[in-house]
Amino acid sequence: MTAVDRTPALPRLDSRSVRADFPLLTASDASSLVYLDSAATTQRPRAVLDAEREFLEHSNAACHRGAHRLAEQATAAYEDARTVVAAYLGGDPSEVVFTKSATEAINLLAFSLGSPGTGADSLSIRPGDEVVVSELEHHANLVPWQELCRRTDATLRYIPSTPNGCLDLTVLDEVIGERTALVSVTLQSNVTGAVTDTAPIVRAARRAGALVAVDACQAAGRIPIDVRALDVDFLVLSSHKMLGPSGIGVLWGRFDLLERMPPFLTGGSMIETVTLTGATYADPPRRFEPGVPPVSQAVGFAAAIGYLQGLGEQRVLDHEVELTGYALAELRALPGVRTLGPDDPARRPGIISFVVDGVHAHDVAQILDDDDIAVRAGHQCAWPLHRALGVTATVRASVHVYNGHDDIDRLVSGVRRAREFFAAQGFIDLEEHA
């Protein structure tokens, strides 16, 4: 960015007033709850729940079929949601494919690119091609590519992790080369929170003539996203990690590429013509959306984006950075606690994974749960990264718009209690694990 931002600074996000918008967090049975598992799934504001209910109570029908009033309303609602998602990403509605999840979106991409191509402009992966991922990937952006390589006799290569859990960009020229057909990397690690500097990756991929996909599941809803500025070819994200409903995700792809891709799942709605012996397919995005789509989820998803934009995307990011910085400092001040990932909170907003010396992640999470604090513990669906960082399991606290400093204070007290509890019970010796 070169231009000076002249917009007056907005006041900081007030997590207490934001929290009031989230029924689950303010319910009478949640008076002691500290929800720090938003990287797994976020809670939903009333605006999302109301939008879904409103649609279901007044407009529900199968969209893109039928000519009755409700069908027209459902179709309009679904396509409006697509427009909202496209605007959020800085893309065109024709480039937004709704899927049931981000996982399905990546599988769609991998399956379609792995289908035998027809025509000279086919994007098909061929034997001898290379697909590049990274050691930081969530299993959802790793296993589908392993399977693609197995099916097509392509080779999977990876960008390794640095010791602090970022992509090691110093090796790009060794990993990305003329055989590379596609690079698919995370935009933000679900473990270390590290945000990927995609620019050098995109440059290396372009030099090699390779396509670039990014997994934006963790970044979306935390960090403003602009697909044109990122200059990538594909991007996937998941509604339920950005305050929206589950059961809906997105594959965004450049239209000229989607147009050249064969379908993944086939059936109704995605066709142009059908005879007993064959079919031709609709243009994207409908080519990739067989069956009756999840309309109420799309409506809820659009409401979630509207809610986030109402808070202000930059304010949301500032809030995440601020809280992350506070959590990192407080956790690091505890004896025997080691945080993973970059030091600078601006490079890893919202996600804080750590280990407690002498106490397994599961046991830490058990004590935290006893204090009604919800965190994630385990390999977090990123087993290779855990191996690379030399840890079996980690505890992950992840924050969102509804979390405040009070939540971090409770977390820190809980972690302190975990150490003290296991020492008192005779499991560990605190002096050995300081």
Place this chain on the structure above:
Amino acid sequence: MKLDDLYRDVIAKHYRLRSGHGLQDEFTAEVHKVNPSCGDEITLRLRHHDDIVDELSHEVAGCTLSQASASVMHTLVMEAKTADRVAELHDAVRDFLRGATPEPPASVGAMGAFEAVRSTGSRVRCVLLPWQALTAALKSVR
């Protein structure tokens, strides 16, 4: 569930005792098992002749519950000795942890200390991990 019920003294004792910890060089069966939901791992070695289990050893990368369970398992298996009795022991422990028996039956011995884990599905898997490795090892030699 109270934490003191989950992390009982017997479990702490076995967590420190680590009975059977450290892989023996001589073995007739080796099994590696993981808990796919959390990444905890166990390598288990068994030495047997005919129907007798002579030695059991293990290496666990896991939480307190999986490590203590492996230690308790080692002491119980060394007492049970024959493969048939070890198999019976496994079934009794499995049924107990899955809630088929209301009180810990005498047959599960010190594994009864894991009673409180039965209310948490995810931690039952931690406790069962060493036992699943044991069954797999026995199956491979029978």
